[in-house]
Amino acid sequence: MTYKLDKEGIIITEEKLAAQIYNKGRTGTPLEKGQLLLRKEEALYCDYRNDIDLSEDTINKFKKDNLTHIVYRDLKERGLMVKVDEHGLRLYDRKKSSKGQSSAVILAKNFKYEIDFNDIFTELERGLERRIQIAIIDIEEDVVYYITKIVEWPETKLKKDGNIIINDPEVKELIDKGYQINSGLKFGTHYRIYNYESKHAPWLIHIVKDGITWLDITRMVRVGHGVNKTIVLAYKKRWISLEWIKP
Template identity: 25%
Template sequence: MKATYDGTWLWLGQDGLALYESGGYGRPGKGKLRLAPEEGLYLLVRKRIELPGYDFEKLLQELSKDPVFFRRYLVYRDLRERGYALQTGPHDFRVFRRGERPGKGQSYYLVRVLAERDLVDFACVAAEVETAGNMRKTYLIAAVDDEGELTYYEVKVDHLAGAEGEDPVGEGTARGEAFGPTGLVATGTAPWLLEEGYGKPFDQERTMLSPAEILYLMDEKRLTLTENGAPLTREAYQAVAAGADSEIVEKAVLYTDLRRRGYAPKTGYKFGHHFRVYGGGVKHSLLLAHALPAGTTLTMAAISRSVRLAHSVKKKMLFGSVHNNDIQYIEFARIKM
């Protein structure tokens, strides 16, 4: 069947409606079928349609005036060849379950297509995830690398339920001495620190606390600090800690939120992230969590490294976007389509 191209869409006549009925291609109306550019190029390659004056290379050249067309086409082709029917919009694609198609079922995924170096704005992603949720769809990012390989990520705004079996509120108090950003507490005076998952043994007599732990415990009125024998306020200590760690404010907000949900965060340095997170009496950490200031953007390549590492050690990867003293958790999980 022959198509026409108006510079934006490809069009088929009445005979093209069979493509919609059999495979969910295009959008019918007034006896015609309107094809999105990705659909038209795909059908042209498969010799399902003809476009006078165009072969694959010429049409691709024309459509590639849109600099992001080629990556979208790679995703469209991949999903079609995996047995999915899909249409463009409202993000990049709406994808139906296998065996369903437009007019014969509801779309299940909303897919955003990004290149490996594209910046991901976490606030924008969270808004798109919320939109997908309101539409009862699952939000995916399809990442396209420089060699045209595709990786699919399910993205969730994770509300992070409290950890089962954990009591987020303790009763013990302690006194410690600050040595720069590090705090030491006599273990014998506060054995509850190690019992509740705070700090680590410095030697047989002392427990060492990290800056995030210190700030949380000071906020909870469970720790007082001195420096050279003089009392040290929370504000003064944070200034010292910030001199050694420019991310301490966001890390402290994330640590506090996790603790108040019943989790026990510990440093995630060896995993390249702020915290590895324990909870529910589990001996191994369940999550990797990284605090991000509001307005942060990361490349898809950076997110991919984080997700791959987290999955390799059987953990979830959560980014905690900090807005004042609130946290919005965004989870990226690699999936197979």
């Protein structure tokens, strides 16, 4: 047998095979004696690519409650450098070494799942330079990617023709800071937001609560992208933006 099971995945014990797999896209983590650690996502991808032959039981075990293997496969098939560690998926720029800091952290989500905002804010508030990308997976295992950021609203001043008629405590912060707020109904959101300089609203604001799903969000972002506006979610007086991205 060319591999043995490990708590993190499998270990390729055949030195020649280990070298072949690692040299093909830097897949896995080299170990002593020429062996190679493949975490579950990496092992599933190597089986998909016919580099190794996992048993059906092992495949089912590795796939159980594991969405990241779908995203890992998708990114590798796009020719990108992606690594798996104890924290999840890390995406690297093509021109940089995978031994340095990653350019993005990938959070894998099922489109039917309710959004766990605490999970997102925890990663965002670490304040790292790398991007935070959300990977949304559908029933056909296709993946859509979004960049998410914490939004901070600097002071501005009301447009000369501005006329605030909205009295919503959820957006009071923006009104107090001088932003013009109008209905976003025609875009399927709560509000559209202008600053002093903007002729057209750069942002669409949607007030969200616990229970909203990723499918709901994909609809909003699709509309926002189509009209060149950034979707901003307001959740318990915190703000995050979501923009579609091609990895």
